[in-house]
Amino acid sequence: MDQRIEAFPGVRHLRAPAKDDSTDSADLSAIVQDVLESVRRRGDAAVAEFAAKFDRSDLAAFEVSDDDRKAALSELDPQTRADTEFAIANVTKFAEAQLATMTELEVEIRPGVHLGHRIIPIERVGCYVPGGRYPLLSAPIMTIVPAKVAGVDEVIACLPPNAHRAMIAGCHLSGADRIFRIGGAQAIAAMAFGTESVPAVDKIVGPGNAYVNEAKRQVFGPVGIDQLAGPSEIYIVADQTGDAEMIATDLLAQAEHDVRTRVGLITTHAPLAEAVEAEVTRQLGVLATAETARQAWEAKGEIAVCDDEAAMIAYSDHIAAEHLQVHTVDPHATAKKLRNYGSLFIGEMASVVYSDKCCGTNHTLPTMAAGRYTGGLWVGSYVKTVTHQWMDAEGVKAVAPPAVRQSTSEGLDGHRRAAQLRLDRLQAG
Numbered sequence: 001m002d003q004r005i006e007a008f009p010g011v012r013h014l015r016a017p018a019k020d021d022s023t024d025s026a027d028l029s030a031i032v033q034d035v036l037e038s039v040r041r042r043g044d045a046a047v048a049e050f051a052a053k054f055d056r057s058d059l060a061a062f063e064v065s066d067d068d069r070k071a072a073l074s075e076l077d078p079q080t081r082a083d084t085e086f087a088i089a090n091v092t093k094f095a096e097a098q099l100a101t102m103t104e105l106e107v108e109i110r111p112g113v114h115l116g117h118r119i120i121p122i123e124r125v126g127c128y129v130p131g132g133r134y135p136l137l138s139a140p141i142m143t144i145v146p147a148k149v150a151g152v153d154e155v156i157a158c159l160p161p162n163a164h165r166a167m168i169a170g171c172h173l174s175g176a177d178r179i180f181r182i183g184g185a186q187a188i189a190a191m192a193f194g195t196e197s198v199p200a201v202d203k204i205v206g207p208g209n210a211y212v213n214e215a216k217r218q219v220f221g222p223v224g225i226d227q228l229a230g231p232s233e234i235y236i237v238a239d240q241t242g243d244a245e246m247i248a249t250d251l252l253a254q255a256e257h258d259v260r261t262r263v264g265l266i267t268t269h270a271p272l273a274e275a276v277e278a279e280v281t282r283q284l285g286v287l288a289t290a291e292t293a294r295q296a297w298e299a300k301g302e303i304a305v306c307d308d309e310a311a312m313i314a315y316s317d318h319i320a321a322e323h324l325q326v327h328t329v330d331p332h333a334t335a336k337k338l339r340n341y342g343s344l345f346i347g348e349m350a351s352v353v354y355s356d357k358c359c360g361t362n363h364t365l366p367t368m369a370a371g372r373y374t375g376g377l378w379v380g381s382y383v384k385t386v387t388h389q390w391m392d393a394e395g396v397k398a399v400a401p402p403a404v405r406q407s408t409s410e411g412l413d414g415h416r417r418a419a420q421l422r423l424d425r426l427q428a429g
Contacts, residue, residue, distance in 0.1 A: 008304075008318060010311030014273045015303040017262070025214070032185045032214040039189035044196045050186040057161035057181070062197050064168055064179040072168035080166065084137050084173055087358035091141050094360035095149040095379040102380060112395025117387045121151035122224075124199065125382060126191035128206035129157055129171060131183060135164030142362050142377065143206045144174035150382035156180065156201055158187035184208075188215035192223045205377060207364060226377050230367040231260035231300075233342075234352055235321035237312055237334065238267045242327045244275035246348055248283050250325060251276075253353050255296035256289035264302035264319070268312050273303045313337050320371035323352045340372045396422050 038046040044062070051057040064072075073081075106116035127143040130136065140157060147155045157176035159167050160183025171179045180198055182190055188208075192215075194200030203224035204216060216225045234254040236247050251263040267273050280297060284290045306312040313334075316324065320340035328334045331347040338344065342365030345352055355361045365376035391399070400423040407415035 008315055010307040011304050011315050013302065013304055014270075015277060015301055017300050017302050018298065025210075028210060028214055029218075032211055032218060035185040035211075036189045036192070036215060036218055039186055039195065040193040043194075044198075047182055047186050047190055047195060047198075050184065051161060051182065054184050054186075055161050059161055059181055062180045062182050064171075064181060069168060069172045069179065072165045073172055076166055076169045080137070081169070081173070083358065084141070084170060087138060087141050088145055088174060090358055090360035091145045091362070092149060095146040098379045099149060099383075102383070102385075110395070110398055112392045112398060114390045114392075114395070115387065116389070117385050120384050120386060121153065122202050122382050122384060123152070124154045124156065124201045125152045126156045126158065126201035126204045127171075127176070128187060128191075128204060128208050128212060129159040129163070129167060130206070130208050130212075131160035131163035131167070135166045135170075137166060137170040138357050138363060139206070140167065140170040140174045140176065142364050144171065144176050146362065146377065146379040147205075147382045148175040150379045152382050154178070154199070156191060156199065158182045158191060158198075160184065160187075185211045185215035188212060188219060192219035203382075205364070205381065226364065226381055227366055227370065227374065228368075229364070231262060232257045233262040233322035233367055234325070235264045235266060235302075235316065235319055235323070236325040236327055237316050237338075238265060238269070238272060238327040239309070239312075239329055240269040240272060241329045242267060242269065242272045242276075243348060244272060244279045247272075247276050247327060248279035250351055250353075251280065251301075252283055252287055252293045252297070253351070254323065255293035255301075256287070257292075257296075259292055259295035260300065261296040262300045262302075262321075263296060264304065264321070266304045266306060266312050266316050266319070268306050268309055270305050273305050277303055309334075309337075316340070317372075320366075320369040322365045322367045322371065323355075325350065325352065340369075342366045342371045342376050393426050396426060 035050055047062065102119050104118050108114050125147045129140045144155055144157060154177045155175065157171040157179045159181060161181040168179060188204060190198040191201045191204055205226040207229040213228055217228055232254055234251060236250065238247060247265060255261050255263050265273060265276050284294050287293055304315060306315060316338060317340040322342040323345065324341035325345040326334050327348045335344055335346045343355060343361055356363045362377045366374050400419050403419035404416050407419055
């Protein structure tokens with residue numbers, strides 16, 4: 001059983017996850033380390049070797065040419081293109097609105113002491129676009145579009161060489177400056193270190209498989225990353241007004257992503273809990289993707305019955321789900337009481353699927369309880385808020401004496417001298 005659900009006050013489980021996520025990652029870590037070091041040392045040659053080994057790809061050139069971009073775009077079904085552009089427009093509008101809330105600052109906190117900050121776009125960002133079992137056209141939108149809105153100078157996109165060609169069109173429409181058909185840990189290595197073909201980036205964003213995730217973890221430091229993403233998660237908090245059919249439908253919509261998807265209902269109403277479990281079983285009998293969804297439900301499905309609303313809120317905040325839906329009599333009031341989640345879906349009309357695809361919020365979100373300390377990918381992920389300061393004589397007279405005293409007490413004579421010098425110059429002069 002997952003350690004996050006054991007013996008939580010006021011909560012009993014009608015259904016608890018059968019497996020946890022703890023695995024021995026030593027082999028995976030060693031494989032990724034070898035990939036990273038090989039690409040760092042040998043560049044494109046190593047990328048080509050790993051592409052042949054892992055992706056059975058023998059591409060002569062990694063970069064997608066302008067002609068190939070145009071061809072992929074022309075192959076895109078007109079309705080699919082229109083839907084993609086609809087999603088891009090929504091994500092763009094929301095990212096622009098978010099960026100507008102980020103303002104530069106200049107303040108005189110005391111006479112002569114001027115402090116401030118600037119908001120500066122990152123110079124070059126690498127977006128990893130997963131291939132997956134399906135052509136997920138929303139994936140490049142969520143990583144590339146906010147970068148362009150933020151003002152990033154150059155956006156590099158990498159996607160597996162066997163990814164659906166529609167994904168190339170999606171990267172193009174989203175605004176990628178350059179697109180490379182490189183997947184897996186070797187793509188992360190190429191973007192982190194640079195090769196003869198791929199320029200080194202300043203930050204890498206986007207979800208991927210376990211190898212991609214581990215590669216991001218290992219390159220972090222000199223290169224920024226957005227987050228370390230685990231399998232997808234959806235939880236729904238509901239009271240007696242919850243609709244069992246709708247709840248089961250939304251749980252299974254996420255469960256079809258991956259056999260490791262974590263899905264759960266947290267409710268104060270035991271009859272609803274029982275109805276949802278029965279409804280999930282019924283829908284698995286007709287769902288086209290039931291093979292995957294059933295495995296996720298059997299391994300990761302959870303139904304928690306809580307003594308009251310306070311226990312429901314506390315347990316939801318403890319789980320800190322990636323996607324959290326609120327199905328209660330007053331969902332907006334309930335929403336205000338919740339604090340730990342990746343993205344919140346208020347009311348039964350707000351399904352995760354709308355955010356996954358096209359409504360405008362970003363679907364790259366924290367998993368594995370990371371919602372306790374961070375939010376998801378957003379336009380602010382592509383800028384730096386950096387401080388500055390300047391002082392006039394009155395400011396130096398205010399801050400130099402305490403700085404001198406602190407430096408002296410700490411035994412830092414160089415600090416003391418630097419602080420005192422300016423004060424001496426002013427007094428001499």
